[in-house]
Amino acid sequence: MNVRFTIHRFLVLLLACMSCGAEPIIGEDFLQFRGADGRNVFAEGKAPTEWSVEKNLAWKVKLPGRAVNGVIVVGGQVIATSSSGHANDRLHVYSIDEQSGKSRWSRTIYSTGRAFCHPLSSMAAPTPASDGKSIFALFSTNDLVCLDLQGNLQWVRSLGMDFPGAFDDRGLASSPIVIDGTVVIQVACQGDSFVLGVDAVTGQDRWRKDLPRTTAWSSPTPVNVDGRRFVLVHSASDFQAIDPTTGESKWMLVARGALIPSPAVSDKSVFLASAGLTRIDLDLNVSTPEKIWSKQKLSAGSASPIVAGDRIFVIHASNILTCGETKEGEVTWQVRLKGTKTWATPLLVGKHVYVVNDAGLTQVVDVLGAEGEIVSENDLGEEMLGSPAYANGALFLRGVTHVFKVAE
Amino acid sequence: MSSYPNQGLSSMVHAADKTRWRLLLAPGWSRRLTGSLVVAISGIFLCESTSLGWDGGQSVTQSTLSNRDPALMTILQAERSTAGSEELQSAWQTVSQWPTERLSEVLDAADEANPVALNWLRTAIDGMTEQPGFELPVNMLEQVVQDTTRKFASRRIAWDLLESAEPKLMESIAESxxxxxxxxxxxxxxxxxxxxxxxxxxxxxxxxxxxxxxxxxxxxxxxxxxxxxxxxxxxxxxxDLATHFGYVVDWHVLGPFPNIAEAGFHDSLAPEKILLSDFDSQGKPNPELEYEGSAGSLKWQTHSAVSDTGEMDLNKVLGNEKEVVGYGVSIFNSSQERSAEIRLRMQNAFKLWLNGELIQSQPIGHTGNSFDQYVIPVSLKKGQNLILIKSCQNKPPQEMEWYDVWHLNVRICDASGTAIREGE
Missing domain, CATH: 1.10.10 (Arc Repressor Mutant, subunit A)
Structure with a gap:
């Protein structure tokens, strides 16, 4: 393979993917799981590559309870959630000033649904979402709360009471997204499994669709195809594109899922944790999109893959970071990471991929060269399962009890 | 909407007056609410009462509501259909700006709130505490926490407010x-x-x-x-942990019966017709009872659960098989007619009957393993009570250790979690 050509094309495509196809980015906020466009790729960004408790740590805030989700950044605030109490039934939403790390406001609600989970998890497993005006915090209890940026309650829903047959006592973890004024919630479980569109302003249901009765922890993913927006939903056995305003399914494929990783999207393709990793090209002019390839060597563990330009980055269950090329799905290089488990979705900023493992060690990998190179290892010494966020030149890491801002 | 395969749903509902609120709650609520109108279904409460608000057992009448501040009245009537109403948002804004002196009013309202309204009130209290000049009324909150005649809602809020602001004080309160x-x-x-x-x-x-x-x-x-x-x-x-928790230790078990493609969960099999009259005064089933199982004739076998955990491992006594159904039956002697709770830690899909009435139907298996995972308020009658449970082992979708679990795990206690012992 012509390495120089590949690197050049990678850079060109990286820049291209920043300028078209993506959801509009409000400032440099990080509005939901994997960012506003759901890609977790910030090719033009710049973030520190080295930090510790003494270096480049802008602030560190301890929050009550436990969280295994990521934070979002909106309107100068970092929004974090957690659950606390022996019964996991106190559910918290916190606003932290992005610059100072000081608390702006906090809100507590009580669980109205089942508050059971695996000891590793928390009711604060879904990452909150925002449309830049409101904050939508979903908990594993199926409690959904909407607050404005000042912390004023706009509405609260008990999806556990509305849909009592939808639960999994191991703990649900799918993150909501907000798209075209609709908050999309995926509750894939062995009971009354569904994907739900909730009006972001009124809190009322816009639509609801049944899903297969098998638990899946993947999150809905926004995608923009030829100027039209869809939500991609990958359940245990199928994969569909849904119109966020009507709930109409544009197409549906049979695609047995890996259950935890969420789809990764580029401008024209989606990469699905199914049969290893499967590339599907998006085309509005066909009734059923085409599966291009499936590669077992690109199978993901728990973390979702990310796509940047013509490269895809996958973390295997054995904690190996694999870089593949998107055209044929061939493996370009692999790097063995320290640690045994990574839950967090990797984050690409500039030429670096940030991989946060469950022990709180972030390994920064330079992905520009012919081989991936770990350029730094940054240990904050706290269990971390949530995905890192990037906004305004800073990284925001969520440990199970602390939020960390890393900035130069 | 899809249907939920929850057979016998209607039979599990204790018809209780006319419905105004119909709320489905998590088992956590049952640990805290002692209301007689609470009935559990599928580990989730189905509540019916004449009240206009959630009271955990005490009705909130329209006249009670009308004596309240209009903003609180609006919030107390919050429900799914009013989720994003401007009236509700405005009421929340009003309450969230109230001064310290009005906190007790909100706490009183919390004891009458349904779970959704409670969260409107809870967040409004957060807003109150963030107002400039708000001072936490420590003495009042301390009294609320210690007042066991109050409902769980207000006591919990008071506890939470004090815990974050006065941790030392809370240590001293805790002891009481x-x-x-x-x-x-x-x-x-x-x-x-x-x-x-x-x-x-x-x-x-x-x-x-x-x-x-x-x-x-x-x-x-x-x-x-x-x-x-x-x-x-x-x-x-x-x-003696079995006695402490009230585990059902003495079981008569039967199986396996077929559960191909999980059909056994829904099928009404012969053991489900067992009656109290089939047992002697010692709680032993008629030895003549015989059933046709997966591989021939079956009779009830007597086995004991592990006393420390209440675990009755059906793999050990009925064979380590998949796609099978097993039954457990036990007689519980109560000295009086009384309210109680049957609590289960069940990894398998199951159905539970008390004295012939289906009181719980849970079609989902292998989704967690928690103490008191399912909490079912029941009424025990004086004398012998027949507890029958059906535990369904399915075909594992993956090769994972936890899919091997096939068991029974049941305890009997009151609403505080205190064991009710036979003869009590």
Whole structure:
């Protein structure tokens, strides 16, 4: 393979993917799981590559309870959630000033649904979402709360009471997204499994669709195809594109899922944790999109893959970071990471991929060269399962009890 | 909307007056609410009452509401259909700006709120506490926490507010809650007792006295286990956990029956027709009873659950098989007619009958393994009560260790989690 050509094309495509196809980015906020466009790729960004408790740590805030989700950044605030109490039934939403790390406001609600989970998890497993005006915090209890940026309650829903047959006592973890004024919630479980569109302003249901009765922890993913927006939903056995305003399914494929990783999207393709990793090209002019390839060597563990330009980055269950090329799905290089488990979705900023493992060690990998190179290892010494966020030149890491801002 | 395969749903509903609120709650609520109108379905409460608000057992009448501030009245009537209403948002804004003096009013309202309205009130209180000049009324909140005649909602809010602002005070309050009727409040009291025990020398009489007191009062599995281990390792006493928790230990089990493609869960099989009259005065089933199982004729076998955990491992007694159904039956003698709770830790899909009535139907299996995972308020009759449970083992979708579990795990207690023993 012509390495120089590949690197050049990678850079060109990286820049291209920043300028078209993506959801509009409000400032440099990080509005939901994997960012506003759901890609977790910030090719033009710049973030520190080295930090510790003494270096480049802008602030560190301890929050009550436990969280295994990521934070979002909106309107100068970092929004974090957690659950606390022996019964996991106190559910918290916190606003932290992005610059100072000081608390702006906090809100507590009580669980109205089942508050059971695996000891590793928390009711604060879904990452909150925002449309830049409101904050939508979903908990594993199926409690959904909407607050404005000042912390004023706009509405609260008990999806556990509305849909009592939808639960999994191991703990649900799918993150909501907000798209075209609709908050999309995926509750894939062995009971009354569904994907739900909730009006972001009124809190009322816009639509609801049944899903297969098998638990899946993947999150809905926004995608923009030829100027039209869809939500991609990958359940245990199928994969569909849904119109966020009507709930109409544009197409549906049979695609047995890996259950935890969420789809990764580029401008024209989606990469699905199914049969290893499967590339599907998006085309509005066909009734059923085409599966291009499936590669077992690109199978993901728990973390979702990310796509940047013509490269895809996958973390295997054995904690190996694999870089593949998107055209044929061939493996370009692999790097063995320290640690045994990574839950967090990797984050690409500039030429670096940030991989946060469950022990709180972030390994920064330079992905520009012919081989991936770990350029730094940054240990904050706290269990971390949530995905890192990037906004305004800073990284925001969520440990199970602390939020960390890393900035130069 | 898809249907949920919850057979016998209507039979599990205790018809209770006319419905105004129809709320489905998590089992956590049952641990705290002692209301007689609470009925559980599929581990989730279905509540029916004449009340205009959630009261956990005490009706909130329209006249009660009309005496309240209009903003509180609006919030108390919050429900799904009013989720984003401007009236509700405006009421929230009003209450969230109230001064310290009006906090008690909001706490009173909290005791009458349904779970959704409670969260409107709870967040409004957060707003109140963030207003400039708001001072936490420590004495009032302390009284609310310690007032066991109040509902769980206001006491919990008061606790939360004090805990974050006055942690030292809470340690002293906690000690007084060791016999609280709500297990949530006992927990910190037990924690202070364990801490106190640790100030005494290991093996000392003083330490044992504290541990004995803590063990008797503890209701949470982790705390009970911790104290039990201390008593056993330091004093050579093995506490009787089966008695402490009220585990059903003595079972008559039967199986396996077929459960191909999980059809056995829905099928009404012959053992489900068993009657109290099929048992003798000692609680033993008629030895003549015989059933046709997966591989021939079956009879009830008598086995005991592990006393420390209440675990009745069906793999050991009925064979380690998949796509099968097993039954367990036990007779519980109650000295009086009384309310009680049957609590289960079940990893398998199951159905539960009490005295021939289907009271729980849970089609989902292998989704967690938690103490008191399912909580079902029931009425025990005086004398023999027939408990029948059907445990369904499915075909594992993956090769994972936890899919091998096929068991029964049942205990009988009151609403505070205190064991009800036979003859009581």
């Amino acid at each position: 809650l060791i016999a609280d009727p709500i297990a949530t409040f006992r927990r910190p009291a037990i924690q202070t007792k364990i801490a106190l025990a640790n100030t005494f020398e290991k093996g000392s009489v003083e330490r044992k006295q504290v541990l004995d007191r803590a063990f008797g009062a503890a209701r949470d599995e982790d705390q009970v286990g911790e104290i039990a281990r201390m008593l056993e390792t330091e004093y050579g006493e093995k506490p």
